[in-house]
Amino acid sequence: MPKIKIITEDVCSLPPKLIKDLGIKTVKTKIFFPELEKFPEKNIYQLIQETKAVPKTSAPPPGDYLKVYREVLKDCEKVLVISISSKLSACFNSAFQAKELFEEPERIYLFDSKQAVAGQGILVLKAAELIKEGKEIGEILKILEKIRLKIKLFGFLKTTFWAEKSGRINSKLALAFKTLKSFGIFPYFGIRKDGTVGFSGFNFWTEDEFEAIFNQLKHQAKKGEIEVGINFTDNVDLSLKLKEKVEKELNAKVLFLSLVPPIVGSISGPGSLIAACCHV
Numbered sequence: 001m002p003k004i005k006i007i008t009e010d011v012c013s014l015p016p017k018l019i020k021d022l023g024i025k026t027v028k029t030k031i032f033f034p035e036l037e038k039f040p041e042k043n044i045y046q047l048i049q050e051t052k053a054v055p056k057t058s059a060p061p062p063g064d065y066l067k068v069y070r071e072v073l074k075d076c077e078k079v080l081v082i083s084i085s086s087k088l089s090a091c092f093n094s095a096f097q098a099k100e101l102f103e104e105p106e107r108i109y110l111f112d113s114k115q116a117v118a119g120q121g122i123l124v125l126k127a128a129e130l131i132k133e134g135k136e137i138g139e140i141l142k143i144l145e146k147i148r149l150k151i152k153l154f155g156f157l158k159t160t161f162w163a164e165k166s167g168r169i170n171s172k173l174a175l176a177f178k179t180l181k182s183f184g185i186f187p188y189f190g191i192r193k194d195g196t197v198g199f200s201g202f203n204f205w206t207e208d209e210f211e212a213i214f215n216q217l218k219h220q221a222k223k224g225e226i227e228v229g230i231n232f233t234d235n236v237d238l239s240l241k242l243k244e245k246v247e248k249e250l251n252a253k254v255l256f257l258s259l260v261p262p263i264v265g266s267i268s269g270p271g272s273l274i275a276a277c278c279h280v
Contacts, residue, residue, distance in 0.1 A: 002076045002077075003076065003131070004077065004078050004137060005023060005024075005078075005079050005131075006024045006025070006080050006081075006082060006131070007026070007027065007065075007079050007080070007081045008025075009026060009027050009029055009083060010028050011084045011091070011116050011117060011120060011261050012117070012120040012124050013117045013259065013260060013261050014121045014256055022128045025068055025071070025072050027060050027064050027065055029059060029089075029091070029263040030057060031056070031057050032057075032058075033047070033055035033262075033266070035051055035053060043234070044262050045233050045270040046234070048266060048269070049234075049270045054165050054266060054267075055266040057262075057266060059089050059091045059093075059094050062094045062095075065094055066098040069098060070102070077107065078108070079107065079108050080109050080111060080137065080141075081099075081109065081111065082113050082124050083095050083112060083113060084113060084115070084120055085113060085115055085116055085191065085195035085197075086112050087194060087195035088116055088195065088196070088197060111123075111141060113148065114191070114194070115148070115195070116153075116191065116197070117260060117261065117264055118229035118256075118276035119151045119229070119276040121229050121255075121256060121258075121276070122227065122278050123148060127144060147278060149193070150278050150279045151277070151278045152190065152216075152220055152276065153190050153276040154188050154189075154190055154217070154274070154276070155190065155272065155273070155275075156186065156188050156209040156212055156213050156272065156273050157189070157271075158270065158271030160177045161174075161269060162266065162267055163267055163268065163269070166266070166267050173199070177199070180202065184204075185202050186209070186212045188200065188201055188203060188212065203216065209271075210241065213273055214242060214245055214246070216275075217246060217250060217252070218250060220277050220279070221251075221252055223279065224280070225251075225252070225279065226250070226252045227252065227253045227255050227277065228252050229255050229256050229258075229275065229276045230242055230246075230257045230258075230274070231260040231273075231275070232257075232259065232260065232272075232274075233260050233265045233269070233272045235271055235273060239273065242275070260274060
């Protein structure tokens, strides 16, 4: 029986095969989008582009976590729950409530990633490596806290239409985004150290999102060796091109390339490209 297993949310955006190979269990976030049932042959990004409708999203209830706790703890001694930033979602709170309801709460350890998507995915992978190395849970948590501080996330939006329509940013910020782009300045969003998200910098080199995100990764690579996770919405060819360029020109390891989870992509919108990196 393994000592420790990992539970996380689908927001971590790791590829399904990688999740399966590492024995990680994911709790699914909730999305309500009737158009998906009406047009099952189309993906969510095609539909929100065509309908201009914004899906409704929510965190899993405590019962979903409790069910997974009971399932996973049949086959291991302890579980490590690596949750999306508590400042971005109620997932962490649901996971905590489920722990309080579980018969043996001392077997469950919660870790607030203060990240999401690729940044959260990198933390999950690092935790899996530490477990494989035979590290104890206390040491794993301490190491993850240090790794968390090294992660940088960059996200470039084609437009703020979806973020504004979903209420994630206000009209003034959306106007500022459009104005800056009209002057050749490409703002990007990121996740701050406290786990909140917002526009966190500007790219003055290019208006092209591909070059903009590569330039940010290049800037980080100058500070030391990095490992990278890449998320895309409906632009898989662009993300594959980014992976190739990062590996070839920055000599950096791309840990994974995967879809932005719908709960995030429905807010960022089609054409979004996200990358996270961690200094090794």
